[in-house]
Amino acid sequence: MSITPLIEREPVLDIQNLRIEFRGKSETVVAIPDLSFKVMPGESYGLVGESGCGKSTTAMAIMGYLGATGVVAGGSIRFNGKQLVDASAKDLRSIRGRQIAMVYQDPMSALNPVKTIGAQLAEVPLLHMGASKREAMAMAEAILADVRLPDPGDMMRRYPHQLSGGQQQRVVIAMALLAKPSLLLLDEPTTGLDVTVEAAVIDLIAELRQRYSTSLLFISHNLGLIAESCDRLGIMYSGEMVEEGTTGEVFRRPKHPYTRGLIDCIPDITGDKRSRTLAAIPGSIPLPQERPRGCLFGPRCSSFVPDLCDRPGLVLEPAAEDHLVRCVRWPEVPAATTSEAHVEPHAIKKLTAISLSDVNRLYPVGYRQTVKANEAVTFDAATAEIVALVGESGCGKSTLARIVTGLDKATSGEIRMAGENIAELQASERPRALLQQIQMIFQNPDSTLNPSHSAAFSIRRSIKKFGIRKGKAEIEQRVRELLEMVRLSPAVADRKPNQLSGGQKQRIAIARAFAAEPSLIVADEPVSALDVSVQAAVVTLLLDIQREKHATMLFISHDLALVRHVADKVVVMYLGKIMEQGTVEEVFGKGAHPYTEALLSAIRSPHPDEAPRERIRLSGETPSAVNVPAGCRFATRCHRKLGSICDTAPPPLRKMSDTHEILCHIDQAELAARPSVLASAAKA
Incomplete structure (x- = not known):
């Protein structure tokens, strides 16, 4: 059967010279100055860029959802040859949901x-x-089966709040695919999902795309996900396309300095903080009203040349077949080089900073029922060591963090720090010296910033509370030192939180945490909501400060690639219990717990030439924390289940080495002989 060449087929979506403005009473903001791209039939097209570049605005313009102030001021949006700009409300309603x-x-x-x-x-x-x-x-029940939701008949009768995040996202995908549309727009569809749920959702989208011959416009800042999911991609910056081409070509041979910068921000599963530093892109995307002349990326580009790069009228030009770039210097700009790190191990005596022993946290619910949030949690962290806590949502990571910081208390067990058992002492019961020693960085920096106070208010408050400095002049001097430590201008101190970017707010949160001069930092998903470039800057900053201050850190994350880069030791949790713990090399190496294998196999790689890895799909949902399985709690989803023993008997603790432990029925020799699911990636 002959296939019409892609170049000769009509695009499903054709956007040409699109200009989008938001018009207020006093000013007009140009969100998208000039944007052009096409999505072909059956194609998956990725749209990549930092927050504020215009990706979601483009999707909303396609759907006709720009609101009262948004206007398509120029250009065209054609869907299957039909003009959507200025289409009537009736025409848009007939297309939305049914065709797009x-x-x-x-x-x-x-x-x-x-x-x-x-x-x-x-x-x-x-x-x-x-x-x-x-x-x-x-039809609704059939599509729920298609998106692999358990017991579709029962699912039909449920309300949204009775579903997990992954189940809710599958329902939304089912709703979008129900009418078999020609074009599916995916706006960050997996942000906030666990790595295993994300992998399942992405695999599902790819499968349904093939079944229904649907074209995809995939919007994301996750480059690994785009690399594995899309045929072609466009890199957006400040409302315009700066590079476009086939996914393999762009990732193998990126031409634009911005694209190279984004790729260099991504943690590598084959290296860590001692072998490589994440190279953050300096600066930030300009506000629409502050765009520079010529190359919009110019102020952040190390290869910028005055009177050349700032000339107006830069256009996308061919760099290779099916590869366009908007940069006058692309042939002469050197390729990005990996930033090597030469970090010596901490030259301090390794003492135990915090030790957890058989920590349990039980919550009574209903009549004689109990939620087992944490059960027999045991591990320790040494001085200046970073211990990562990983696992899916509901595994007990954040509950444990709250107990350590005194925001909650354990039901039983010991947490020893500075000679005291703090497991059952909440913050209000702890001595001031102990409160000072443990500080927390939250996932959402707004949790620590009062919107009615200046950004530096929480920093000053921490300095005063713990008596770090005395007198107004000394306190202000310390605030300036802390802002400098997190690479922020002193001018930021007087700004309100709503005047700061997400990355700036997270830096303020880090400065506040270190203002008390703590010995232990609990970082709960500190960069999960940030763009890849901001994430790289914040992670590098956090590692620099932690190394300089010799602080111990509990680092909670579901980003396994980031954990590989950051951690010295990894603790893998599932349904409140530790399944595996060891050094980062041991946990990411051969001989892992089946659950750890599933987490590692879900890591998406941005390297197109990397050898394909085994993808382990976990079936079913995590069991209820009220009705925990009698045997191994992972048995209901395990791809290496031995038999009934896994369902009936608690698994033994396998001592793989002095530092490596696995809770599993599989024989120790068999566990140790199993190669890492990342082995193929390391060899490639």
Whole structure:
């Protein structure tokens, strides 16, 4: 069967010279000055860039959702040859949902909390396909089976709040695919999902794309995910395309300095903080009203040449076949080089900074029922060591962090620090010296910043509370020192949080944590909400400060590639219990717990030439923390299950080495002989 060459086929989506403005009473903001790209039939096209570059605005313009102030001021958006700009509301309604569908970053923004899943799904065939109610419900149940949700009939009767985040996102995908659209827009569809759930959702989207011959416009700042999911991609910066081409070509031979910078920000699973430093891109995306002349990336580019790069009228030009770049110097700009780190191990005596022994946290619920949030958690962290806690949502990581910091207390067990057992002491019961020694960096920096006070208010408050400095002049001097430590200008001190970027707010949160001069930092997903470039800057900064201050750190994350880069030791948790712990080399090397294998196999790589890895799909959902399985709690999802013993008997603790422990029924020799799922990546 002959296939029409891609170049001769009509695009599903054709955007040419698109200009989007947001018009207020006093000023007009140009969000997208000039944007052009195409999505071909059956193609998956990735749109990549930092927050504020215009990716989501482009998707909203396609859907006609720019709101009262948003205007398409120029250019065209054609869908299957039909002009969408200035199309009537009736025409847009006939296209939206039926021919073009969208999956949002937050599934709850597309789900009605007071309607059952079945009722919401049935609306699509009722409205767009002229189906009867019985037909619509049958189609809804069938699509739930297609997205591999358990017991579709029961799922139809549930409300959104009764579903996990991964289940909610699958329902939204089912809703989008129900009418078999020609084009599916995916706006950060896996942000906030666990790595295993993300892998399952992405595999599902790829499978359904093939089944329904749907074209995808995939918006994400996760380069690894784009590298594995898309045929072509476009790199956006400040509202314009700076590079475009086939995915393999762009990732193998990036031409634009911005693309090279983004790729260099990504942690590598084959290296760590001692072998490589994440090279952050300096500066930030300019505000729409502050765009420079010529190359918009110019102020952040190390290869910028005055009177050349600042000339107006830069265009996308061919750099190779199917590869375009908007840079006048691309042939002469040297290729990005990996920033090597030569970090010597801490030259201090390794003492135990904090030790946890059989820590349990139980929450009574209902009649004689108990949620086992943490069970027999035992590990320790040495001075100046970074211990990473990893696992899916609900595994007990954050509960443990709250107990360590005194925001909650353990039901039983010991947490020894500075000679005291703090397991059952909440913050209000701890002596001031102990409060000072333990500080926390939250996932959301707004948790530590009062919107009505200046950015430096929380830093000053911490300095005063713990008596780090006396007198106004000394306190202000210390604030300046801390801002300098986190690479912020002193001018930031007087700004309100809403005047700061996400990266700036997280730096303020880091400065606040270190203001108390603590010996232990608990970092709970400190960079998960940040762009890859900001993430690299914050992680590098955090590592520099931690190394300089010799602070111990508990680093909570679901980003395994980042954990590989940051951690000295890894603790893998599942349903409140530790499944595996060891040095980062041991946990990421051969002989891992089956659950650890599944987590590692879900890591997405941005390197197109990397040898394909075994992808381990976990079936089913995590069991309830109220009805914990009698045997191994991972047995219901384990791909290496031995048999009934896994369901009935608690697994033994296997001592793989002095530092490496695995909780599993599989024989120790068999565990040790198993090669790492990352082995193929390391060899490539």
